[in-house]
Amino acid sequence: MPIDDRALPLRERKRIRTRRVLADAALRLFTEKGFATTTVEELVDAAEVSRSTFFRAFPTKEAVAIEAENELWTGYLDALADRELTGPVLTALRDILTDTVTALPQDWAQRYIATRRLILTAPSLLGHVDYIRSGVKTQVAKQLTDKLALPEGDLRPRILAELATTAWAIAGRGWVTTNGTGGRTNLLERLHEAFAAVPDALQLST
Incomplete structure (x- = not known):
């Protein structure tokens, strides 16, 4: 059975959700536009998070991809x-x-x-x-x-x-x-x- 996020502390749930939002946006944009031509700025705009939030979640574009x-x-x-x-x-x-x-x-x-x-x-x-x-x-x-x-x-x-x-x-x-x-x-x-x-x-x- 898939892991139930509700069993996790609130802060951990928020961290996981942020990662998922960013990863989903990245996969969609990279597939549509190409990995090399998609910028971090476009990613954070699509995910509606800040650039600093992105880099707290992922060290590089490759990691989120x-x-x-x-x-x-x-x-x-x-x-x-x-x-x-x-x-x-x-x-x-x-x-x-x-x-x-x-x-x-x-x-x-x-x-x-x-x-x-x-x-x-x-x-x-x-x-x-x-x-x-x-x-x-x-x-x-x-x-x-x-x-x-x-x-x-x-x-x-x-x-x-x-x-x-x-x-x-x-x-x-x-x-x-x-x-x-x-x-x-x-x-x-x-x-x-x-x-x-x-x-x-x-x-x-x-």
Whole structure:
């Protein structure tokens, strides 16, 4: 079930709503006018907020453009921090991603598809997404190292973090290509298929 904002403190609800208003305005304007040609001034005018409010919410134009992507990875990291790991770790990461996607706002899927299409038109956005995902993988590896009491430098948490993110990338890319056919159910089926393919892929030989 999507998270109910009403359970949050008033200040946090206002912060989230401001981010959503800005992100919605940005996605619409960037899609209509192009990312490079849309200014921050046009964004704040469309969202009816001040320039300072914008920069309190987002550090850059790139950040507001990929808010749907950021929602996913922020939720993933938060869920991992709260999860007590049992059983195979790669399966746990799959389940955490599944729970994260399920809990995202109802309009997230549509915004994510629009965001991925926008990214194809602006190389700087692709670079920003790669930067965000790199940071996520680093944080996941650190959390796994701490949770499992592994020595610093153990490569296994980093490999697992990479595999989980790659499985998402493969599933998400295929789903977006179909314009989100089948909704989140289909996206999660693709995600589980990608994770299930990992063991066989690692054993593949000639």
